[in-house]
Amino acid sequence: MGLVGLALLAGGLILPARSARRALASRLEATELENARAGARAKQLESERRESEVVLSSVRGHLMVIDPSYHIERCYSNELDNVFHQDGRVSENLLNVLQRILSERMFKTSRDYLALLFDPSKKERTVLKVNPLDEVEVDVMSADGVPSLRYIHFSFRRIIEAGAISRVLVTAEDVTERATLERHLRDSENQKVRQFELLIGILHVDPEALDGFVQLANEQLAAIDQALKASDFSSATSGQTALLRQRLDLVLQRIHNIKGNASLLRLEHFDQKANEFEQKVCDLKHRGALGGDDFLMLVIALADFRSDLDSLQILRVKLAGIQRAVEIRETVGDDLVTAIRDLAATIAKKLGKEVRIDAHGFDTRGLPADRRLIVKDVLIQLIRNSLAHGIESPDQREAAGKPRLATIDIHPLPDDASDDFAFSVRDDGRGLDAAKIRQRAIESGLLAGSRVEEVDDSEIASFIFAPGFTTSDQATTDAGRGMGMNIVKDRIVDRCGGEITVNSEVGRFCEFAFVLPAKSATLAAAAR
């Protein structure tokens, strides 16, 4: 624009020269020469102008140069015209533009910031780092008068002339697309967090009950939707207030029903959500006058509730998939046996031993949950003991003429005449070392030295169930603290009134057999 102005000025110089032709004939030649030069200059300027237009049209956004009083000297733009041009005029000062698009606090900060840009005592690097205008939200009115929210990125560069900051180059770029994407990303992150919290909140609920809740809530929400849409609330007059209140009562009933069901299932999120919704409706009900805007709030809350319910439904479907997978695994076998196998493999590896678990026909799935837990505790303990004390290293086993791979055999001891659960656990290790047990029993005071010759091997075996008894010299996580067999006795005998028998042959095997009464320990004790 400035360049075009300059070209016209050059052309205009010839007019006074022509009017004075007669008197200044001698200067004609010189004037014409000047004219020709000016024409050439104009042509050159015109081509430069075209060139810079080509360059500038490829610039996305807005390029400005501002002077120390923030006056916009030059302005090139192919975008954002409606931000910088008020009523088709170019804004003369950047401060005016900023005042129009910024909040008061941000405007004050920006004014300070422009001062810093022109302050030679502040380093440009530091100043550029604290740019407060790197993402500004602006309401932009399009040509057809539709407002839209845009994000504008301002950046600044000092122009140094003769060692001083003469001007600042300002670029303004529409970054709405990028900013919107970033916000979407953040929203979806938040959505994920919320879904996870929802998931935690529904894990305890029976899937069928959850289905029931989703169905009921959907029906009630549809009814609420109907009640809120049924009439045109924006035309509501005072005469219709009674009708509006009636509708609110309907909404209240429905939401209260959802709330009741949510709290029954301990779906805390939905309980709370319904409660908030209920509160909103109550507030409206007790207000003097009602208008269309009041209901808008409810419509928004309704949409929010529905979105959560949709999330719940999605989670419910995913959860059903997981539960099915778990059920399929269970039909393959007793997961307790799988867990025991894993445990044995882990401990064996740690101790440098080799073992296989033979649990053919052993199944605890028919047991009540509390009995299953006891069996689990007992098996864990016996597996640890076998691997720590009974089972030898592969080399030792080979030397003793045994297979390198040891076997722990877990099998049921069925009895048609009884509901009691009986089973045995047998390893083919070195068996109980009676001499060592005897010695430790004396050392720990369980056995008086005078009685040593009296006790037989079956009494010796009972010492291993005493608290703190161990034949190990060192305690590890797998054995040695001497509490393991005491726990076994506590579970089977003390809690359930069951029985334990021990059978062992030195160098060949050690076998424990258990009977777990179907009746509880207290009943068994009372019956005695």
Place this chain on the structure above:
Amino acid sequence: MKRAPKRILVVDDSDLIRRTIRRTVATPEDTIETASNGVDALKAVVHFDAELVTMDISMPLMDGLTCLEGLLKIRPNARILVISALKDKPTAVEAVKRGAHGFLLKPFSTEALNFEISELLLN
């Protein structure tokens, strides 16, 4: 590239950040003092002629902007690097306006911190 020994004051309410800055910035020849809030920082510079100060802008007891001004009043020649996790842009602009010589956004890498420090000591 060895620089001359400096007297450095590290102001931050986080012990971890103080340690990190100390480990990253200081050479064995430097003299280092630390403060965990603005009041202690001002007390420190009364007897300690700090040449370089790194400080958090959001700290307990005294806001960072006030502390910044106080520090410069007592030690006008100190170079101050503001290190902050602040998302609040007006406060950042205000810090530079009141005399901060450098600005570094938390979380920062040790490279970024070293670069800022060398920039600060350059002029």
